[in-house]
Amino acid sequence: MKPVIEVAHLSKKYQVFSRKKRVLLREELERFFRSGIFSTPQGRENQLFWALDDISFSVGAGETVGVIGPNGSGKSTLLKILAGITPPTSGQVTLQGKITSLLEAGAGFHFELTGRENIYFCGAILGMPRREISRQFAEIVDFSGIENFLDTPVKFYSSGMYVRLAFSVTAHLRSDILLIDEALAVGDEAFQKKCLLKMRQIIREGRTILFVSHNLAAISDLCQRCVLLTGGRLRYIGKTARCIEAYRELL
Amino acid sequence: MAKIISQNQTSLPKVLQELWNQRELFYFLVWRDIALRYKQTIVGVVWVVLQPVAMTIVFTFLFGNIAKIPTGSIPYPLFVYPGLMFWNFFTRAVSASSESIVANRNLIEKVYFPRLVLPLAATIVNLVDFLVSFLVFTLLLVYFQFSPNLMGFLFLPLALVVLLIFTAGLGAFLASLNVFYRDIRFIIPFALQILLFLTPIVYPANLVGNKYTFFLKFNPLAAIIESAREAFFGSTFSYWPGFGLAALVSLVFFGLGIGVFLKSEKYFADIV
Numbered sequence: 414m415k416p417v418i419e420v421a422h423l424s425k426k427y428q429v430f431s432r433k434k435r436v437l438l439r440e441e442l443e444r445f446f447r448s449g450i451f452s453t454p455q456g457r458e459n460q461l462f463w464a465l466d467d468i469s470f471s472v473g474a475g476e477t478v479g480v481i482g483p484n485g486s487g488k489s490t491l492l493k494i495l496a497g498i499t500p501p502t503s504g505q506v507t508l509q510g511k512i513t514s515l516l517e518a519g520a521g522f523h524f525e526l527t528g529r530e531n532i533y534f535c536g537a538i539l540g541m542p543r544r545e546i547s548r549q550f551a552e553i554v555d556f557s558g559i560e561n562f563l564d565t566p567v568k569f570y571s572s573g574m575y576v577r578l579a580f581s582v583t584a585h586l587r588s589d590i591l592l593i594d595e596a597l598a599v600g601d602e603a604f605q606k607k608c609l610l611k612m613r614q615i616i617r618e619g620r621t622i623l624f625v626s627h628n629l630a631a632i633s634d635l636c637q638r639c640v641l642l643t644g645g646r647l648r649y650i651g652k653t654a655r656c657i658e659a660y661r662e663l664l
Numbered sequence: 665m666a667k668i669i670s671q672n673q674t675s676l677p678k679v680l681q682e683l684w685n686q687r688e689l690f691y692f693l694v695w696r697d698i699a700l701r702y703k704q705t706i707v708g709v710v711w712v713v714l715q716p717v718a719m720t721i722v723f724t725f726l727f728g729n730i731a732k733i734p735t736g737s738i739p740y741p742l743f744v745y746p747g748l749m750f751w752n753f754f755t756r757a758v759s760a761s762s763e764s765i766v767a768n769r770n771l772i773e774k775v776y777f778p779r780l781v782l783p784l785a786a787t788i789v790n791l792v793d794f795l796v797s798f799l800v801f802t803l804l805l806v807y808f809q810f811s812p813n814l815m816g817f818l819f820l821p822l823a824l825v826v827l828l829i830f831t832a833g834l835g836a837f838l839a840s841l842n843v844f845y846r847d848i849r850f851i852i853p854f855a856l857q858i859l860l861f862l863t864p865i866v867y868p869a870n871l872v873g874n875k876y877t878f879f880l881k882f883n884p885l886a887a888i889i890e891s892a893r894e895a896f897f898g899s900t901f902s903y904w905p906g907f908g909l910a911a912l913v914s915l916v917f918f919g920l921g922i923g924v925f926l927k928s929e930k931y932f933a934d935i936v
Contacts, residue, residue, distance in 0.1 A: 495669070505670035507666050520770055530699065537692040
Protein backbone atom coordinates (compact mmCIF):
# COMPACT_ATOMS: atom_id res chain seq x y z
CA MET A 414 0.00 0.00 0.00
CA LYS A 415 1.08 3.54 -0.74
CA PRO A 416 2.50 5.36 2.26
CA VAL A 417 0.44 8.32 3.51
CA ILE A 418 3.47 10.27 4.66
CA GLU A 419 6.65 9.81 2.70
CA VAL A 420 9.68 11.74 3.87
CA ALA A 421 12.65 11.61 1.51
CA HIS A 422 16.12 12.98 2.33
CA LEU A 423 14.66 15.84 4.27
CA SER A 424 17.08 18.49 5.56
CA LYS A 425 16.56 21.84 7.18
CA LYS A 426 19.25 24.42 7.65
CA TYR A 427 18.84 27.33 10.04
CA GLN A 428 20.99 30.37 10.27
CA VAL A 429 22.05 31.44 13.67
CA PHE A 430 21.87 35.21 13.44
CA SER A 431 24.30 36.95 15.68
CA ARG A 432 23.05 40.08 17.31
CA LYS A 433 26.28 41.95 16.81
CA LYS A 434 26.21 42.12 13.04
CA ARG A 435 23.55 44.70 12.43
CA VAL A 436 22.53 45.14 8.87
CA LEU A 437 21.34 48.46 7.56
CA LEU A 438 18.01 48.49 5.79
CA ARG A 439 19.66 50.42 2.96
CA GLU A 440 22.21 47.67 2.34
CA GLU A 441 19.58 45.02 2.54
CA LEU A 442 17.34 46.89 0.11
CA GLU A 443 20.20 47.12 -2.33
CA ARG A 444 20.86 43.43 -2.05
CA PHE A 445 17.15 42.73 -2.29
CA PHE A 446 16.73 44.65 -5.52
CA ARG A 447 19.85 43.12 -6.97
CA SER A 448 19.08 39.51 -6.22
CA GLY A 449 15.30 39.74 -6.37
CA ILE A 450 14.75 37.40 -3.47
CA PHE A 451 15.41 37.42 0.22
CA SER A 452 18.49 35.36 -0.35
CA THR A 453 20.57 33.97 2.44
CA PRO A 454 23.36 36.43 3.20
CA GLN A 455 26.73 35.31 1.92
CA GLY A 456 29.82 34.66 3.99
CA ARG A 457 28.07 33.36 7.04
CA GLU A 458 28.44 29.66 6.33
CA ASN A 459 30.02 29.00 9.68
CA GLN A 460 26.88 30.13 11.47
CA LEU A 461 24.70 27.47 9.90
CA PHE A 462 22.92 24.88 11.90
CA TRP A 463 21.30 21.74 10.52
CA ALA A 464 18.11 21.13 12.45
CA LEU A 465 17.36 18.13 10.25
CA ASP A 466 19.94 16.20 8.30
CA ASP A 467 18.89 13.76 5.57
CA ILE A 468 15.83 12.22 7.19
CA SER A 469 13.89 9.53 5.32
CA PHE A 470 11.01 7.39 6.51
CA SER A 471 7.42 6.64 5.59
CA VAL A 472 4.17 6.14 7.43
CA GLY A 473 1.37 3.92 6.13
CA ALA A 474 -2.36 4.61 6.23
CA GLY A 475 -3.88 4.29 9.69
CA GLU A 476 -0.51 3.99 11.39
CA THR A 477 0.35 5.85 14.57
CA VAL A 478 4.02 6.68 14.62
CA GLY A 479 5.77 8.26 17.57
CA VAL A 480 8.66 10.66 17.24
CA ILE A 481 11.03 10.73 20.19
CA GLY A 482 14.39 12.24 20.96
CA PRO A 483 16.08 14.68 23.32
CA ASN A 484 15.46 18.43 23.22
CA GLY A 485 16.85 20.04 20.10
CA SER A 486 16.89 16.84 18.11
CA GLY A 487 14.67 18.25 15.38
CA LYS A 488 11.28 16.77 16.33
CA SER A 489 9.41 20.04 16.20
CA THR A 490 11.18 21.13 13.03
CA LEU A 491 10.07 17.89 11.40
CA LEU A 492 6.44 18.54 12.32
CA LYS A 493 6.69 22.16 11.19
CA ILE A 494 7.87 21.06 7.76
CA LEU A 495 5.15 18.42 7.51
CA ALA A 496 2.56 21.02 8.49
CA GLY A 497 3.83 23.35 5.75
CA ILE A 498 4.77 26.11 8.19
CA THR A 499 8.39 26.22 7.13
CA PRO A 500 9.96 24.86 3.94
CA PRO A 501 12.73 22.25 3.96
CA THR A 502 16.17 23.23 2.68
CA SER A 503 16.35 20.07 0.59
CA GLY A 504 14.49 16.81 0.18
CA GLN A 505 10.75 16.44 0.00
CA VAL A 506 7.64 15.16 1.70
CA THR A 507 4.71 13.56 -0.10
CA LEU A 508 1.41 13.55 1.74
CA GLN A 509 -1.77 11.73 0.72
CA GLY A 510 -4.79 13.48 2.16
CA LYS A 511 -5.72 16.42 4.30
CA ILE A 512 -3.39 17.26 7.15
CA THR A 513 -4.01 19.08 10.42
CA SER A 514 -1.53 19.93 13.06
CA LEU A 515 -1.80 20.47 16.76
CA LEU A 516 1.61 22.02 17.27
CA GLU A 517 0.56 24.15 20.16
CA ALA A 518 -2.72 23.99 21.97
CA GLY A 519 -4.62 27.19 21.36
CA ALA A 520 -2.27 28.79 18.85
CA GLY A 521 -5.23 30.14 16.92
CA PHE A 522 -7.03 31.52 19.95
CA HIS A 523 -7.48 35.19 20.54
CA PHE A 524 -7.65 36.34 24.14
CA GLU A 525 -10.40 38.90 23.62
CA LEU A 526 -12.77 36.51 21.87
CA THR A 527 -15.17 34.25 23.75
CA GLY A 528 -14.87 30.48 23.85
CA ARG A 529 -17.65 30.13 21.29
CA GLU A 530 -16.06 32.65 18.94
CA ASN A 531 -12.67 31.01 19.31
CA ILE A 532 -14.02 27.57 18.42
CA TYR A 533 -15.26 28.93 15.10
CA PHE A 534 -12.19 31.04 14.48
CA CYS A 535 -9.75 28.27 15.32
CA GLY A 536 -11.68 25.90 13.09
CA ALA A 537 -11.45 28.36 10.21
CA ILE A 538 -7.70 28.76 10.68
CA LEU A 539 -7.25 25.00 10.62
CA GLY A 540 -9.33 24.73 7.47
CA MET A 541 -12.58 23.37 8.88
CA PRO A 542 -15.71 24.66 7.09
CA ARG A 543 -18.25 26.50 9.21
CA ARG A 544 -21.05 23.94 8.87
CA GLU A 545 -18.60 21.23 9.92
CA ILE A 546 -17.80 23.20 13.09
CA SER A 547 -21.49 23.76 13.74
CA ARG A 548 -22.11 20.04 13.35
CA GLN A 549 -19.36 19.16 15.83
CA PHE A 550 -19.93 22.14 18.10
CA ALA A 551 -21.86 20.35 20.87
CA GLU A 552 -19.30 17.57 20.97
CA ILE A 553 -16.35 19.98 21.11
CA VAL A 554 -17.92 21.87 24.00
CA ASP A 555 -18.92 18.69 25.79
CA PHE A 556 -15.44 17.22 25.50
CA SER A 557 -13.73 20.36 26.80
CA GLY A 558 -16.17 20.73 29.69
CA ILE A 559 -16.43 24.52 29.52
CA GLU A 560 -20.20 24.82 28.80
CA ASN A 561 -20.68 27.46 31.47
CA PHE A 562 -17.96 29.73 30.14
CA LEU A 563 -18.78 29.52 26.46
CA ASP A 564 -19.58 33.23 26.19
CA THR A 565 -16.72 34.45 28.39
CA PRO A 566 -13.62 35.87 26.69
CA VAL A 567 -10.85 33.28 26.93
CA LYS A 568 -8.59 35.78 28.67
CA PHE A 569 -10.62 35.02 31.80
CA TYR A 570 -10.15 31.27 31.43
CA SER A 571 -7.84 29.30 33.68
CA SER A 572 -4.91 27.81 31.78
CA GLY A 573 -6.47 24.36 32.19
CA MET A 574 -9.76 25.44 30.62
CA TYR A 575 -7.85 27.11 27.82
CA VAL A 576 -5.85 24.06 26.77
CA ARG A 577 -8.81 21.74 27.20
CA LEU A 578 -10.80 23.80 24.74
CA ALA A 579 -7.84 24.04 22.38
CA PHE A 580 -7.21 20.30 22.36
CA SER A 581 -10.89 19.65 21.91
CA VAL A 582 -11.16 21.83 18.78
CA THR A 583 -8.21 20.20 17.07
CA ALA A 584 -9.12 16.67 18.05
CA HIS A 585 -12.53 17.08 16.42
CA LEU A 586 -11.19 18.27 13.10
CA ARG A 587 -11.80 15.96 10.22
CA SER A 588 -8.51 15.22 8.55
CA ASP A 589 -6.64 12.19 7.27
CA ILE A 590 -3.33 13.00 8.88
CA LEU A 591 -2.93 14.45 12.36
CA LEU A 592 0.32 15.90 13.70
CA ILE A 593 0.45 16.19 17.46
CA ASP A 594 3.21 17.88 19.42
CA GLU A 595 3.15 17.40 23.18
CA ALA A 596 -0.58 17.94 23.30
CA LEU A 597 -1.06 15.46 26.09
CA ALA A 598 1.07 17.40 28.51
CA VAL A 599 -1.95 19.54 29.27
CA GLY A 600 -4.75 19.54 31.78
CA ASP A 601 -5.14 17.44 34.89
CA GLU A 602 -4.88 13.66 35.02
CA ALA A 603 -8.57 13.17 34.31
CA PHE A 604 -8.34 15.26 31.16
CA GLN A 605 -5.17 13.52 30.06
CA LYS A 606 -6.99 10.22 30.31
CA LYS A 607 -9.80 11.66 28.22
CA CYS A 608 -7.25 12.80 25.65
CA LEU A 609 -5.75 9.32 25.44
CA LEU A 610 -9.22 7.86 24.92
CA LYS A 611 -9.91 10.38 22.19
CA MET A 612 -6.60 9.56 20.55
CA ARG A 613 -7.48 5.86 20.55
CA GLN A 614 -10.81 6.69 18.94
CA ILE A 615 -8.99 8.71 16.26
CA ILE A 616 -6.65 5.79 15.69
CA ARG A 617 -9.61 3.41 15.35
CA GLU A 618 -11.15 5.73 12.77
CA GLY A 619 -8.18 4.87 10.60
CA ARG A 620 -6.55 8.27 10.60
CA THR A 621 -2.79 8.50 10.38
CA ILE A 622 -1.04 10.13 13.32
CA LEU A 623 2.44 11.43 13.86
CA PHE A 624 2.90 11.97 17.55
CA VAL A 625 5.78 13.87 19.13
CA SER A 626 6.10 13.48 22.87
CA HIS A 627 8.42 13.13 25.80
CA ASN A 628 5.77 11.08 27.51
CA LEU A 629 7.18 7.63 26.77
CA ALA A 630 4.30 5.90 28.51
CA ALA A 631 1.81 7.53 26.14
CA ILE A 632 4.07 6.76 23.17
CA SER A 633 4.36 3.07 23.96
CA ASP A 634 0.64 2.98 24.69
CA LEU A 635 -0.43 4.48 21.35
CA CYS A 636 2.25 3.88 18.75
CA GLN A 637 3.17 0.69 16.94
CA ARG A 638 6.29 2.24 15.47
CA CYS A 639 8.63 5.01 16.47
CA VAL A 640 11.25 7.29 15.00
CA LEU A 641 14.22 8.29 17.15
CA LEU A 642 15.93 11.56 16.30
CA THR A 643 19.16 12.87 17.77
CA GLY A 644 20.96 16.00 16.63
CA GLY A 645 18.83 16.27 13.52
CA ARG A 646 19.64 12.75 12.34
CA LEU A 647 17.48 9.68 12.22
CA ARG A 648 18.97 7.31 14.77
CA TYR A 649 16.46 4.50 14.75
CA ILE A 650 13.13 3.57 13.22
CA GLY A 651 11.17 0.50 14.16
CA LYS A 652 9.07 -1.16 16.85
CA THR A 653 8.23 1.20 19.71
CA ALA A 654 9.71 -0.97 22.47
CA ARG A 655 13.04 -1.24 20.63
CA CYS A 656 13.07 2.44 19.85
CA ILE A 657 12.43 3.48 23.42
CA GLU A 658 15.18 1.13 24.50
CA ALA A 659 17.58 2.81 22.07
CA TYR A 660 16.51 6.21 23.39
CA ARG A 661 17.07 5.16 27.02
CA GLU A 662 20.58 3.98 26.14
CA LEU A 663 21.37 7.48 24.93
CA LEU A 664 20.38 9.14 28.15
CA MET B 665 -4.55 13.92 -4.09
CA ALA B 666 -0.92 13.96 -3.12
CA LYS B 667 0.56 17.09 -1.66
CA ILE B 668 4.26 17.59 -2.12
CA ILE B 669 6.31 19.73 0.24
CA SER B 670 9.75 20.77 -0.95
CA GLN B 671 11.95 23.84 -1.04
CA ASN B 672 10.37 24.99 -4.29
CA GLN B 673 8.26 28.11 -4.41
CA THR B 674 4.52 27.74 -4.47
CA SER B 675 3.02 28.66 -7.82
CA LEU B 676 0.42 31.37 -8.28
CA PRO B 677 -2.42 29.02 -9.35
CA LYS B 678 -1.76 26.90 -6.25
CA VAL B 679 -1.94 29.97 -4.02
CA LEU B 680 -5.18 31.12 -5.64
CA GLN B 681 -6.63 27.63 -5.18
CA GLU B 682 -5.66 27.68 -1.49
CA LEU B 683 -7.12 31.14 -0.99
CA TRP B 684 -10.36 29.97 -2.56
CA ASN B 685 -10.44 26.82 -0.41
CA GLN B 686 -9.98 28.85 2.74
CA ARG B 687 -12.19 31.79 1.84
CA GLU B 688 -14.08 31.22 5.08
CA LEU B 689 -10.91 32.07 6.97
CA PHE B 690 -10.93 35.37 5.17
CA TYR B 691 -14.46 36.03 6.32
CA PHE B 692 -13.53 35.06 9.89
CA LEU B 693 -10.49 37.34 9.97
CA VAL B 694 -12.58 40.29 8.84
CA TRP B 695 -15.24 39.40 11.36
CA ARG B 696 -12.65 39.02 14.14
CA ASP B 697 -11.23 42.41 13.38
CA ILE B 698 -14.62 44.07 13.57
CA ALA B 699 -15.60 42.12 16.68
CA LEU B 700 -12.35 43.01 18.46
CA ARG B 701 -11.96 46.60 17.46
CA TYR B 702 -14.55 48.13 19.70
CA LYS B 703 -14.47 45.71 22.61
CA GLN B 704 -13.90 47.50 25.91
CA THR B 705 -14.62 50.90 24.41
CA ILE B 706 -17.30 53.16 25.84
CA VAL B 707 -18.77 54.71 22.72
CA GLY B 708 -17.94 51.72 20.51
CA VAL B 709 -18.85 52.07 16.86
CA VAL B 710 -19.36 55.83 17.31
CA TRP B 711 -15.59 56.09 16.87
CA VAL B 712 -16.03 55.28 13.21
CA VAL B 713 -18.15 58.43 12.79
CA LEU B 714 -16.27 60.56 15.27
CA GLN B 715 -12.89 60.31 13.58
CA PRO B 716 -13.72 61.68 10.10
CA VAL B 717 -16.05 64.30 11.56
CA ALA B 718 -13.42 65.55 14.01
CA MET B 719 -10.81 65.63 11.24
CA THR B 720 -13.20 67.56 8.99
CA ILE B 721 -13.85 70.13 11.71
CA VAL B 722 -10.15 70.63 12.42
CA PHE B 723 -9.21 70.85 8.75
CA THR B 724 -12.08 73.22 8.02
CA PHE B 725 -10.86 75.50 10.77
CA LEU B 726 -7.19 75.28 9.77
CA PHE B 727 -7.32 75.27 6.00
CA GLY B 728 -10.75 76.74 5.32
CA ASN B 729 -10.94 79.53 7.88
CA ILE B 730 -7.32 80.35 8.63
CA ALA B 731 -5.38 79.46 5.46
CA LYS B 732 -8.46 80.24 3.34
CA ILE B 733 -7.76 77.64 0.67
CA PRO B 734 -10.02 78.51 -2.30
CA THR B 735 -12.58 75.80 -3.02
CA GLY B 736 -14.93 77.75 -5.35
CA SER B 737 -18.60 77.50 -4.55
CA ILE B 738 -18.20 74.34 -2.48
CA PRO B 739 -18.26 74.72 1.32
CA TYR B 740 -14.86 73.67 2.66
CA PRO B 741 -16.14 70.76 4.82
CA LEU B 742 -17.79 69.24 1.74
CA PHE B 743 -14.66 69.82 -0.27
CA VAL B 744 -12.35 68.10 2.19
CA TYR B 745 -14.62 65.26 3.29
CA PRO B 746 -14.55 62.92 0.25
CA GLY B 747 -10.75 63.13 0.20
CA LEU B 748 -10.62 62.26 3.89
CA MET B 749 -12.91 59.29 3.28
CA PHE B 750 -10.42 57.81 0.84
CA TRP B 751 -7.43 58.90 2.89
CA ASN B 752 -8.67 57.31 6.11
CA PHE B 753 -9.32 54.08 4.29
CA PHE B 754 -5.83 54.17 2.84
CA THR B 755 -3.94 54.97 6.05
CA ARG B 756 -5.85 52.50 8.22
CA ALA B 757 -5.48 49.73 5.66
CA VAL B 758 -1.77 50.35 5.09
CA SER B 759 -1.00 50.55 8.82
CA ALA B 760 -3.01 47.44 9.66
CA SER B 761 -1.87 45.26 6.79
CA SER B 762 1.80 46.16 7.19
CA GLU B 763 1.58 44.93 10.80
CA SER B 764 -0.63 41.95 10.00
CA ILE B 765 2.08 39.30 9.73
CA VAL B 766 4.08 40.41 12.75
CA ALA B 767 0.95 40.85 14.86
CA ASN B 768 -0.16 37.30 14.06
CA ARG B 769 3.23 35.72 14.64
CA ASN B 770 1.74 33.08 16.97
CA LEU B 771 -0.41 31.86 14.08
CA ILE B 772 2.37 32.04 11.50
CA GLU B 773 4.68 29.93 13.65
CA LYS B 774 2.15 27.29 14.59
CA VAL B 775 -0.40 26.81 11.84
CA TYR B 776 -0.28 26.66 8.09
CA PHE B 777 -2.77 28.68 6.09
CA PRO B 778 -2.33 30.90 3.04
CA ARG B 779 -0.46 33.83 4.56
CA LEU B 780 -1.85 36.29 2.05
CA VAL B 781 -5.23 36.29 3.80
CA LEU B 782 -3.76 38.29 6.68
CA PRO B 783 -2.82 41.53 4.86
CA LEU B 784 -5.80 41.21 2.49
CA ALA B 785 -8.28 40.84 5.34
CA ALA B 786 -6.64 43.74 7.19
CA THR B 787 -7.22 45.87 4.09
CA ILE B 788 -10.75 44.74 3.24
CA VAL B 789 -12.08 45.21 6.77
CA ASN B 790 -11.71 48.96 6.38
CA LEU B 791 -14.44 48.97 3.75
CA VAL B 792 -16.87 48.86 6.65
CA ASP B 793 -15.51 52.14 7.99
CA PHE B 794 -15.57 53.57 4.51
CA LEU B 795 -19.23 52.73 4.17
CA VAL B 796 -20.05 54.37 7.49
CA SER B 797 -18.08 57.50 6.62
CA PHE B 798 -19.90 57.61 3.28
CA LEU B 799 -23.21 57.67 5.13
CA VAL B 800 -21.91 60.61 7.14
CA PHE B 801 -21.06 62.28 3.83
CA THR B 802 -24.65 62.04 2.65
CA LEU B 803 -25.74 63.59 5.96
CA LEU B 804 -23.26 66.43 5.39
CA LEU B 805 -24.77 67.02 1.95
CA VAL B 806 -28.20 67.27 3.52
CA TYR B 807 -26.91 69.58 6.23
CA PHE B 808 -25.30 71.97 3.72
CA GLN B 809 -28.28 71.54 1.36
CA PHE B 810 -25.86 70.88 -1.44
CA SER B 811 -26.76 68.64 -4.35
CA PRO B 812 -23.69 67.10 -6.01
CA ASN B 813 -23.57 65.44 -9.44
CA LEU B 814 -25.09 62.01 -9.76
CA MET B 815 -21.84 61.10 -11.51
CA GLY B 816 -20.07 61.27 -8.12
CA PHE B 817 -22.13 58.43 -6.71
CA LEU B 818 -21.61 56.34 -9.83
CA PHE B 819 -17.89 57.02 -9.89
CA LEU B 820 -17.28 56.34 -6.19
CA PRO B 821 -17.34 52.50 -6.36
CA LEU B 822 -14.93 52.55 -9.29
CA ALA B 823 -12.53 54.86 -7.46
CA LEU B 824 -12.79 52.64 -4.41
CA VAL B 825 -11.91 49.52 -6.41
CA VAL B 826 -8.76 51.18 -7.77
CA LEU B 827 -7.82 52.38 -4.29
CA LEU B 828 -8.40 48.88 -2.94
CA ILE B 829 -6.06 47.37 -5.54
CA PHE B 830 -3.37 49.95 -4.80
CA THR B 831 -3.69 49.57 -1.04
CA ALA B 832 -3.76 45.75 -1.10
CA GLY B 833 -0.54 45.64 -3.15
CA LEU B 834 1.25 48.20 -1.02
CA GLY B 835 -0.01 46.57 2.20
CA ALA B 836 1.17 43.09 1.20
CA PHE B 837 4.57 44.49 0.20
CA LEU B 838 5.03 46.36 3.50
CA ALA B 839 3.73 43.39 5.51
CA SER B 840 6.44 41.10 4.18
CA LEU B 841 9.14 43.76 4.42
CA ASN B 842 8.15 44.39 8.04
CA VAL B 843 8.87 40.74 8.88
CA PHE B 844 12.49 41.18 7.86
CA TYR B 845 13.14 44.78 8.83
CA ARG B 846 11.24 46.31 11.68
CA ASP B 847 12.39 49.73 10.43
CA ILE B 848 9.19 49.67 8.37
CA ARG B 849 7.12 50.11 11.48
CA PHE B 850 8.89 53.41 12.17
CA ILE B 851 8.85 54.61 8.61
CA ILE B 852 5.14 54.12 7.94
CA PRO B 853 3.53 56.65 10.33
CA PHE B 854 6.09 59.20 9.26
CA ALA B 855 5.66 58.51 5.54
CA LEU B 856 1.88 58.65 5.85
CA GLN B 857 2.06 62.03 7.53
CA ILE B 858 4.12 63.40 4.68
CA LEU B 859 1.92 61.77 2.05
CA LEU B 860 -1.17 63.43 3.54
CA PHE B 861 0.22 66.80 2.54
CA LEU B 862 1.68 65.64 -0.77
CA THR B 863 -1.78 64.50 -1.81
CA PRO B 864 -4.40 67.09 -2.79
CA ILE B 865 -6.76 66.39 0.10
CA VAL B 866 -6.89 69.64 2.05
CA TYR B 867 -6.19 71.70 -1.09
CA PRO B 868 -7.30 71.36 -4.72
CA ALA B 869 -4.73 70.02 -7.19
CA ASN B 870 -4.95 73.15 -9.36
CA LEU B 871 -3.34 75.08 -6.52
CA VAL B 872 -0.13 73.17 -7.20
CA GLY B 873 2.25 74.88 -9.64
CA ASN B 874 2.68 73.39 -13.12
CA LYS B 875 6.22 72.42 -12.22
CA TYR B 876 4.98 69.86 -9.70
CA THR B 877 1.74 68.50 -11.16
CA PHE B 878 3.81 65.90 -12.97
CA PHE B 879 4.54 64.20 -9.65
CA LEU B 880 0.87 64.15 -8.68
CA LYS B 881 0.15 62.12 -11.81
CA PHE B 882 2.04 59.14 -10.43
CA ASN B 883 0.45 59.31 -7.01
CA PRO B 884 -2.65 57.13 -7.44
CA LEU B 885 -4.17 58.65 -4.32
CA ALA B 886 -3.98 62.10 -5.83
CA ALA B 887 -5.71 61.02 -9.03
CA ILE B 888 -8.35 58.99 -7.20
CA ILE B 889 -9.25 61.78 -4.80
CA GLU B 890 -9.08 64.58 -7.35
CA SER B 891 -11.22 62.68 -9.86
CA ALA B 892 -13.78 61.63 -7.25
CA ARG B 893 -14.06 65.25 -6.16
CA GLU B 894 -14.49 66.37 -9.73
CA ALA B 895 -17.15 63.71 -10.26
CA PHE B 896 -19.08 65.01 -7.25
CA PHE B 897 -18.63 68.74 -7.63
CA GLY B 898 -17.15 69.55 -11.07
CA SER B 899 -19.12 70.99 -13.96
CA THR B 900 -17.40 68.64 -16.38
CA PHE B 901 -15.61 65.36 -15.90
CA SER B 902 -12.27 65.41 -17.65
CA TYR B 903 -10.37 63.09 -15.44
CA TRP B 904 -10.39 59.78 -17.30
CA PRO B 905 -6.74 59.94 -18.51
CA GLY B 906 -5.44 60.77 -15.02
CA PHE B 907 -7.65 58.16 -13.43
CA GLY B 908 -6.62 55.58 -16.03
CA LEU B 909 -2.97 56.19 -15.22
CA ALA B 910 -3.73 55.83 -11.50
CA ALA B 911 -5.43 52.50 -12.23
CA LEU B 912 -2.40 51.36 -14.17
CA VAL B 913 0.04 52.42 -11.43
CA SER B 914 -2.18 50.67 -8.88
CA LEU B 915 -2.13 47.44 -10.86
CA VAL B 916 1.66 47.57 -11.06
CA PHE B 917 1.84 48.09 -7.27
CA PHE B 918 -0.58 45.22 -6.78
CA GLY B 919 1.44 42.84 -8.95
CA LEU B 920 4.75 43.78 -7.38
CA GLY B 921 3.43 43.77 -3.82
CA ILE B 922 1.72 40.39 -4.06
CA GLY B 923 4.73 39.02 -5.96
CA VAL B 924 7.21 40.04 -3.27
CA PHE B 925 4.88 38.69 -0.60
CA LEU B 926 4.54 35.28 -2.24
CA LYS B 927 8.28 35.05 -2.86
CA SER B 928 9.16 35.80 0.73
CA GLU B 929 6.31 34.17 2.67
CA LYS B 930 8.11 30.85 3.10
CA TYR B 931 10.65 32.55 5.36
CA PHE B 932 8.04 34.17 7.60
CA ALA B 933 7.79 31.37 10.16
CA ASP B 934 11.58 31.23 10.59
CA ILE B 935 12.22 34.94 10.89
CA VAL B 936 9.15 36.67 12.31
